[in-house]
Amino acid sequence: MPWFTVETTYTADRELLAATRPRHREYLGRLVEQGSVGAAGPWADDSAGFAIYQVEDRAELDRLLEEDPYTTEGVAASRTIHEWKLVFGSVGSA
Known part of the structure; x- marks a missing residue:
């Protein structure tokens, strides 16, 4: 299954965040428990967050991102997504 990295830049509305x-x-x-997310967390300055997903394909990733409360509530101002080829190491339980 392919890996994807997702950087989510947050809205300027800190109360909404x-x-x-x-x-x-x-x-x-829940996605970590299911094995779809290997690692996730915000940047130290809390301007954005980063997550590593392992899913069947880009369509599944898009579906998971659409269901994320950061998407449904308008917290995600933008996302940068890359398919990632993991060569060394391991990520979470995925």
Whole structure:
């Protein structure tokens, strides 16, 4: 299964980010348990977050991102997505 990296830049609305973050983290936690997310977290300056997904294909990734509370609530201002070829090491439980 392919790996994807996803950087999500947040909206400038810090109150919306703070209000939505718990549901976003619950959602990602379920994806970690299912093996779809290997690692995730915000940048140290909290301007954006980064996650590594392992899914069947880009269509599945897009579906998962569409269901993310950061998408449904308008927290994700933009996303940068790359298919990633993992060569060394391991990521989470995926």
